[in-house]
Structure formats: C-alpha cells, structure tokens
Amino acid sequence: xxxxxxxxxxxxxxxxxxxxxxxxxxxxxxxxxxxxxxxxxxxxxxxxxxxxxxxxxxxxxxxxxxxxxxxxxxxxxxxxxxxxxxxxxxxxxxxxxxxxxxxxxxxxxxxxxxxxxxxxxxxxxxxxxxxxxxxxxxxxxxxxxxxxxxxxxxxxxxxxxxxxxxxxxxxxxxxxxxxxxxxxxxxxxxxxxxxxxxxxxxxxxxxxxxxxxxxxxxxxxxxxxxxxxxxxxxxxxxxxxxxxxxxxxxxxxxxxxxxxxxxxxxxxxxxxxxxxxxxxxxxxx
Amino acid sequence: xxxxxxxxxxxxxxxxxxxxxxxxxxxxxxxxxxxxxxxxxxxxxxxxxxxxxxxxxxxxxxxxxxxxxxxxxxxxxxxxxxxxxxxxxxxxxxxxxxxxxxxxxxxxxxxxxxxxxxxxxxxxxxxxxxxxxxxxxxxxxxxxxxxxxxxxxxxxxxxxxxxxxxxxxxxxxxxxxxxxxxxxxxxxxxxxxxxxxxxxxxxxxxxxxxxxxxxxxxxxxxxxxxxxxxxxxxxxxxxxxxxxxxxxxxxxxxxxxxxxxxxxxxxxxxxxxxxxxxx
Numbered sequence: 001x002x003x004x005x006x007x008x009x010x011x012x013x014x015x016x017x018x019x020x021x022x023x024x025x026x027x028x029x030x031x032x033x034x035x036x037x038x039x040x041x042x043x044x045x046x047x048x049x050x051x052x053x054x055x056x057x058x059x060x061x062x063x064x065x066x067x068x069x070x071x072x073x074x075x076x077x078x079x080x081x082x083x084x085x086x087x088x089x090x091x092x093x094x095x096x097x098x099x100x101x102x103x104x105x106x107x108x109x110x111x112x113x114x115x116x117x118x119x120x121x122x123x124x125x126x127x128x129x130x131x132x133x134x135x136x137x138x139x140x141x142x143x144x145x146x147x148x149x150x151x152x153x154x155x156x157x158x159x160x161x162x163x164x165x166x167x168x169x170x171x172x173x174x175x176x177x178x179x180x181x182x183x184x185x186x187x188x189x190x191x192x193x194x195x196x197x198x199x200x201x202x203x204x205x206x207x208x209x210x211x212x213x214x215x216x217x218x219x220x221x222x223x224x225x226x227x228x229x230x231x232x233x234x235x236x237x238x239x240x241x242x243x244x245x246x247x248x249x250x251x252x253x254x255x256x257x258x259x260x261x262x263x264x265x266x267x268x269x270x271x272x273x274x275x276x277x278x279x280x281x282x283x284x285x
Numbered sequence: 286x287x288x289x290x291x292x293x294x295x296x297x298x299x300x301x302x303x304x305x306x307x308x309x310x311x312x313x314x315x316x317x318x319x320x321x322x323x324x325x326x327x328x329x330x331x332x333x334x335x336x337x338x339x340x341x342x343x344x345x346x347x348x349x350x351x352x353x354x355x356x357x358x359x360x361x362x363x364x365x366x367x368x369x370x371x372x373x374x375x376x377x378x379x380x381x382x383x384x385x386x387x388x389x390x391x392x393x394x395x396x397x398x399x400x401x402x403x404x405x406x407x408x409x410x411x412x413x414x415x416x417x418x419x420x421x422x423x424x425x426x427x428x429x430x431x432x433x434x435x436x437x438x439x440x441x442x443x444x445x446x447x448x449x450x451x452x453x454x455x456x457x458x459x460x461x462x463x464x465x466x467x468x469x470x471x472x473x474x475x476x477x478x479x480x481x482x483x484x485x486x487x488x489x490x491x492x493x494x495x496x497x498x499x500x501x502x503x504x505x506x507x508x509x510x511x512x513x514x515x516x517x518x519x520x521x522x523x524x525x526x527x528x529x530x531x532x533x534x535x536x537x538x539x540x541x542x543x544x545x546x547x548x549x550x551x552x553x554x555x556x557x558x559x560x561x562x563x564x
Contacts, residue, residue, distance in 0.1 A: 112496050146499050149506050170503060171496030188503045218421055218457065221386055224445050228463050229500075231424045232507040235464055239514065 003283075004032040006201040008244070009042035010192035011209045013169070013258025014267070016041030017062060018250065020055040021272030022207050029279050031205075037153075037196045039142040040187040043166035047127065047159055050135040058126070059265060065122045066261040112174040116164065119173075127159045134159075141166040142193030143183040146175050151186055153196050154178065190233060194240035203245040205282075207275070208237070210254045248278045286564055289318040289477025291519065292325030293467035293512075294460065295485030299324025300345075300538040301525040304545025305483050307338045312553050314560070319414045320428075320472045322461035325483070326416035326441040327398070330434050333414035334405055342542070348400045349538065387449040394442055395435070402434040410434075415475060416441040417461035417468040421450060426465050427458060428475075466512045469519045479563050481556065482519035483545075484512065487527045520563065521556050523549055 007026075009019045019042045026033065038046035048055045132139065132155060141154045143165040154162040157179065165176040165183035175182040186193055197204055211234050218227040241247055252270040256263055290309070292302045302325060309316065321329035331341040407414060407430050415430040418440035429437030440451040440458035451458040465471060469482050493499050516522055525548045527541070 111494075111499075144503060144506070146493060146502060149502050170499040175499070184499060184503075188500060189506055216422060218450075219386060221388070221446055224386060224421065224450065224459070227421050228445050228459070229504060229507075231419075231421070231463055232504070232511060234424065236507060236510060 003030065004034050005203050005205040005246070006035040006037065006197070007033050007046075008192055008194060008197060008204060008206040009036060009038040009046055010187060010190075010207070011040055011042050012187050012191050014041060014261045014264055015209050015253060015256060015258055016043075016167075016187075017045060017058070017264055018209075018253055018256075018267035018271040019045045019207060020058060021268040021270070022248070022250075022275045023049050023055045024268075025272045025275035025279060028276065029283060031279070031283070033137055035138045035140070035201060037140045037142065037193050037201070039166055039193040040169070040185055040191065041167050043139075043141045043163045044123075044126070046139050046141075047135065047163060050137040050139045051127075051130070052136050059268065061122065061126065062261075062264060066264075069118055113172050116173065116176075119164070120160075123160045123163060127163065130159045132156045132159065132162070140193075140196060142186040142196050143168075143178075144186045144189060145181045146170075146184050147182055151189070151195055152181065152183060153193075154183075188229070188233075190236045190240065192237055192240070194237070194244060197244065205246045205248065206241065206244045207271075208241065208247050208249045210249055210251060246282050248275050248282070250274045286478045287317040287476060288315055288560075289320070289472045289475075289480045290316045290329070291467055291469045291472045291480055291482045292319065292321035292329045293482070293484045294321075294323030294325050294462045295466075295487075296324060297538070298485040298487070298525070298527055298541055299328050300541035301485055301527075301545030301548070302328035302483060303332070303338055303342055303345075304542040304547070305523060305525070305549045306332050307542075308546050308549035308553065309481075310338060312557070314556070316412055318472060318475060318477045319412055320417060320468050320475070321441070322417045322466055322468050323442050323444075325467070326438045326461075327401070330410070330414055330416060330438050331401060333410040333412040334402065334434065336411040344401055346538070348397050351400070385449075387445075388447055391439070391443060391448040391451075394448065395439060398435045398438055398442075402438065405434050407431055407434060407437060413475075415471070417465050417471055418443070418451075418458045419461050419463040419465070421445070421457040421459055421463075422455065426461060426463075426468070426471060427456065428471055430475075462508065464511055465515060466508060467515050467519075469515045473518060479521070479560065480519045481521045481523060482516050483523045483525065484516060485525050485527070521552075521559050523552050523556075 009022070010016065011018065023045065033049070036046040036050060045055050045058065048058055138155070141162045143152045143154060144150070145152050154165065161176060161178050165178050166185055167173065168176050168184045170184050170188050175184050192206055192208060194206060211230060218224045250271050252274050253267055256267055319329040319333045331345065332338065335341045415428050416437045418427045418429065420427050427440070429440070441461050443449070443451055443459045445459040445463070461468060467482050467484050469480050472480055493502060525545050527544065
C-alpha cells in the first residue's frame with residue numbers, strides 16, 4: 001500500500017464514530033489521505049479530519065451530547081437491543097415485547113423516531129456555516145434520494161446539511177431537504193459507500209465493520225424482516241469489496257451494538273488497535 | 286449446448302412466464318433446464334412437470350378460481366392502498382410483530398400448490414427443474430431439486446413477513462428473492478450453457494408516508510442491485526415490464542400471459558441471433 005490513499009468510511013449508528021480511532025492509527029503511520037468517501041456518522045469524523053481539526057476533539061463533545069440527551073435517546077439505545085436474542089425471563093420478555101412494539105409503532109405511524117432539533121445545536125457548534133469549499137481534503141458524503149431511490153453523492157454545499165443527510169438513518173431521522181431533494185443516509189443500503197468509489201480514487205482503503213449477525217435465529221416478524229435486510233446488506237457489501245484495493249476489518253467491533261453510545265470511547269480504542277495491527281501488514285513494515 | 290430458462294419472482298405477474306414459455310415453444314427453442322424463484326418456481330415447475338403449456342394453464346386457472354391465493358402486502362405503499370385500511374392494519378401489525386412470525390398463514394398457498402402438483406416429485410419432471418429458496422439462518426440460497434415438488438416450491442413462495450418461514454431441520458426457509466429473485470447464477474452452477482433470464486418488473490410508484498415506507502424503498506433498491514448482478518450473468522434477458530399490475534392480485538392472469546407472450550415475440554429475433562452465435 002502506498003502512503004496516500006482514498007479512505008472509504010461507514011458504520012451503522014454510533015459505530016461510525018469509532019473511525020476516530022482509525023484516523024489516529026493512520027496518522028501514527030504517516031498514511032496520507034487524498035480523499036474521503038463517507039456515510040452515516042462517519043461523515044462527522046471525516047469532515048472534522050478534512051477541516052484539519054483533530055478528530056479526537058469530537059469525543060468529548062459527543063459523549064456530553066449523549067449524556068445530556070439521555071432522557072430522549074434511551075430509546076435509541078434500547079431499540080438496538082431489539083437485535084438481541086430473545087431472553088427467557090418473563091420480565092425480559094415483556095421488556096422485549098414493549099421495545100419491539102415501540103420501534104414498530106414509531107416507524108409505522110410517523111416519519112421518524114427522532115427529530116433534528118436535538119442534533120442541530122451540536123452540529124452547528126462543530127461545523128458552523130462552513131461549506132465543502134472550506135475543506136482541505138476532498139470529502140464525498142453518500143446519501144439516498146428517497147423520492148427516486150437513487151444514490152446521491154454530496155461534494156458541495158453546506159456541510160451541516162450534507163452531514164445531516166448522511167446520518168439520517170431511515171426511521172430514526174426524517175429526510176433532509178438538500179438541493180431540491182429529500183435525502184437519507186445510504187447506510188441501510190450498504191453501510192460502506194463502496195458504490196461511490198471511482199477508478200480515479202485508487203488506491204482505496206476501506207474500513208469495514210463486520211456484521212454482528214444480529215438475528216441468527218429470527219422468530220418474530222420484525223426479526224425476520226431485519227434478517228432479510230441484513231443478509232442483503234452483507235451480500236452487497238461483500239460483492240463491492242472485491243474491487244477495493246485494501247480493506248481493514250474492525251473485527252473487535254463486531255459485537256458492539258449500533259445504538260450503544262455509552263461505549264463510544266471503547267469502540268474508538270478498539271478501532272485504533274485493529275487498524276494499527278492491520279496497517280503493519282498493509283504497509284509491509 | 287444446454288439452454289436454461291431462469292424464471293424470476295414477481296407475485297401475480299408470474300403468469301407472464303407462461304406467455305414467455307409459449308412464445309419460446311412456438312419458435313422451436315428447446316429448453317433443457319428450468320429454475321425459478323417464487324412464482325417463477327411455480328410456473329417453471331408446472332411446465333417442467335407437464336411439458337404442455339395449455340394443460341398447465343387450464344389447471345392453474347381452475348386453481349385460481351377455487352382458492353383464495355391473493356394476499357395483502359402491507360409493507361408496500363401502493364397507490365390503491367393509501368387508506369384508512371392500511372393505517373389500521375399497520376397498527377394491528379404492531380401488536381403482532383413481536384408475537385407472530387407473519388401476517389397471514391400459508392394454508393391457501395399450500396392448498397393451491399397441492400392442487401397443481403399433487404404428489405409429483407422433481408424426478409418426474411420432463412425437463413430438469415429446480416426451485417430456489419433462501420435460508421435465513423445460514424444466510425445462503427438453497428436449491429431444491431429432489432423430493433416432492435410441493436415441498437420444494439412452498440419455501441420459494443414464502444414471502445418473509447407475509448407468510449411464516451418454512452422450518453426444515455436446521456433451516457428457516459423463505460422466498461429466494463432475498464438474494465436471487467432471478468436465479469441465473471444458480472442455473473449456471475447446474476450446468477446451463479446458455480441462459481435466458483425472464484425478469485418481471487413494474488413501474489415504480491413508491492411514495493413514502495412514514496419511516497417504514499422509506500426503509501421499504503431502500504430494500505427495493507437492494508433487491509434491484511442484487512437482481513442486476515444476477516441478470517448480468519445471463520446470456521439473454523427478457524424483461525416483462527408491467528405498467529400497472531399489483532403483484533398481490535391473481536385475477537388478471539390473462540393480461541399477464543399476453544404481455545409475457547408479446548414481449549418474448551418482440552425479443553425473438555435477438556434471441557435467435559444470440560443462439561446462433563453461441564452455436
């Protein structure tokens with residue numbers, strides 16, 4: 001691997017923030033990034049890096065944000081518990097039933113579970129009114145146009161809106177209006193925006209979060225639908241990864257849940273360890 | 286050269302497959318292997334068993350009139366279902382989502398399949414045939430080519446969420462459309478040299494009203510992508526394009542058959558050229 005790469009970042013939910021550890025590891029080995037293609041919450045980390053700010057500065061702000069909003073966000077953390085095997089105790093079963101029902105009701109009856117009002121102040125504090133023109137490294141953020149179901153790559157305009165579109169996971173956040181389009185995150189389609197990689201981007205380094213096989217034995221209707229979605233995600237990602245030059249698999253993050261924001265510092269640490277270890281082989285050190 | 290016919294899924298649009306087969310037969314194009322997913326498995330299996338399009342059409346028509354095989358795909362926001370009924374049903378689904386594995390039972394489907402295939406087995410088919418399903422536990426595509434036809438085709442028509450998955454040993458089987466809606470790759474693995482893929486599509490009128498609709502739209506995108514990869518492996522592609530046709534209603538089968546027939550007739554020159562080129 002050369003010392004200048006195009007970086008492809010993804011990760012569902014708060015897992016994307018773990019890419020902070022990847023940047024730390026890359027700078028330890030003096031790997032230069034010529035372009036970043038990101039999707040999901042990794043968009044925040046990518047933009048922070050491209051603004052030549054230290055991605056680690058995000059950690060404190062994000063931890064504070066989640067702690068301050070815990071009373072609103074507990075559902076997020078609980079909902080990711082949906083993807084656990086059914087427990088046997090009666091109390092846990094009732095809890096499980098209520099959580100599934102919460103998720104189901106929220107998605108069936110309205111556009112999203114969360115609103116942007118909560119996240120806007122944080123994003124404004126981080127990125128203000130900056131635009132893509134302020135970035136020192138080109139960044140492309142992957143999204144989906146929900147009206148025509150096309151993948152859309154954002155490379156210009158206001159950073160805050162582009163980041164919102166990139167992290168707007170369907171059902172959790174409402175679509176973001178950007179350039180006369182209604183955009184949502186592309187992570188439900190493929191958690192890594194590999195579809196956006198072009199020939200001119202080589203060499204490409206993709207940071208892959210291996211799937212945790214959330215529903216190995218699906219029993220309920222919701223689990224079955226989620227399992228189908230998961231299998232398709234995996235199939236698309238596997239196929240697209242074939243054409244990528246270098247891949248770092250963050251195996252140590254496999255079992256972290258996408259909504260478990262209390263574990264962000266641990267995820268970042270593990271991502272750094274995984275990346276450092278695999279970079280040694282890739283750089284032939 | 287072995288010519289294979291790969292028939293795609295698409296609910297009630299699947300009657301188009303019979304029109305396609307009729308047109309191919311009229312053009313004297315031999316079919317040496319057939320496989321199919323979902324309704325493609327039903328139509329492919331029926332033709333492979335009877336090797337007589339008219340006989341099979343008569344049988345299927347009788348079954349449609351006798352049994353109730355329509356279903357309501359609550360997960361899709363079709364233009365004709367944006368109503369109080371859908372909202373009410375969605376709310377009802379919330380209550381069963383964590384208690385049941387599906388919205389309705391598959392007894393009508395099973396009854397219809399038994400009426401069409403009886404006790405016949407894969408070994409009795411006049412043209413080698415296989416049906417394609419998907420195992421949710423291993424995450425892999427499963428090919429049925431032995432045993433009773435009903436047992437092999439039932440998992441292939443089990444739309445996840447709508448019908449309960451079929452349990453077999455350590456497998457949890459559902460419709461093969463999860464990864465292989467038009468199972469070209471699977472047919473290639475079974476030795477077909479020249480594959481004709483038949484894809485059934487409808488004009489996309491997906492609108493969204495809630496988070497579920499958006500997620501469904503993205504699932505459609507994924508299926509589209511996976512299907513494109515499958516079809517790229519085919520030697521010839523017949524795309525039957527339905528302007529207005531919902532995959533859940535099985536009454537309008539005659540129009541579907543005519544559309545399949547006409548589409549294939551229009552593609553015959555190209556197909557014959559390709560066949561000649563490939564020897």
